[in-house]
Amino acid sequence: MSVQQTFDAWAEAGRERGMEKRHWHTAKHALARMPVEPGDRVLDLGCGSGYALRALRETRTTGLSVGLDGSPEMARSAQEYTDDDLVQFLEGDFHHLPLDTDSVDHVWSMEALYYSPSPVRVVEELRRILRPGGTFFCAVNFFEESQHTHRWQEKLDVEMTLLSRSDYRETFADGGLHVAEQDTIPDEETEIPPEEEFPTDRWETREAMLDRYRTWGTLLTVGVAP
Numbered sequence: 001m002s003v004q005q006t007f008d009a010w011a012e013a014g015r016e017r018g019m020e021k022r023h024w025h026t027a028k029h030a031l032a033r034m035p036v037e038p039g040d041r042v043l044d045l046g047c048g049s050g051y052a053l054r055a056l057r058e059t060r061t062t063g064l065s066v067g068l069d070g071s072p073e074m075a076r077s078a079q080e081y082t083d084d085d086l087v088q089f090l091e092g093d094f095h096h097l098p099l100d101t102d103s104v105d106h107v108w109s110m111e112a113l114y115y116s117p118s119p120v121r122v123v124e125e126l127r128r129i130l131r132p133g134g135t136f137f138c139a140v141n142f143f144e145e146s147q148h149t150h151r152w153q154e155k156l157d158v159e160m161t162l163l164s165r166s167d168y169r170e171t172f173a174d175g176g177l178h179v180a181e182q183d184t185i186p187d188e189e190t191e192i193p194p195e196e197e198f199p200t201d202r203w204e205t206r207e208a209m210l211d212r213y214r215t216w217g218t219l220l221t222v223g224v225a226p
């Protein structure tokens, strides 16, 4: 199955709202750190349900912003969740962004970059479309140090690129962005049952669940365009 077919099927089954709910636990903390000013143009790369642009529009009065997704069904359902003309959702590919050079103030992406077989090519594209001083906020839950996320690859019929924290920094630098910050944001909201309830349907041990959510959570890497 291609990435497009996989996420079209997810959107058709209404799974984008479940993703939004889970990702929001940490996404809201990362979004709050973005230096977005009123009127700024933001790109959401691999937008899913489009929650990030809706939130930024509401809290920061962003300007005309674009959510891009390789799944036409995802882009269509994201568009259905808003009637705000300043938030637009498009089908498109990370590696060939339909945006002009130096035309975007900031880029957000959650749980998406690792679907690229060549994240450095994506970062190069972002470097092209970002204005000097613009930022790329890249949030991922699937990364080398968070070992209990690695099994996701077995469950998905699409290739994922597993990178470590230092790989992300290197990828940003190789793609032409300065690395301004890297941090992990723990997920404090996912409920972790008491010891006696393990194993659960999804988790062998409480320790594994604590490692996934409380120790690692989301890896945030922030790049700045020179």
Ligand SMILES: C[S@@+](CC[C@H](N)C(=O)[O-])C[C@H]1O[C@@H](n2cnc3c(N)ncnc32)[C@H](O)[C@@H]1O
Pocket: 003, 004, 007, 019, 020, 023, 045, 046, 047, 048, 049, 068, 069, 070, 071, 074, 092, 093, 094, 095, 109, 110, 111, 112, 115, 116
């Ligand atoms: C796991 S979902 C995350 C969605 C959303 N960012 C969130 O936080 O809920 C990853 C999204 O990236 C999109 N995607 C993956 N590879 C892509 C590519 N090469 N170009 C555009 N979108 C892509 C998928 O279609 C999917 O909607």
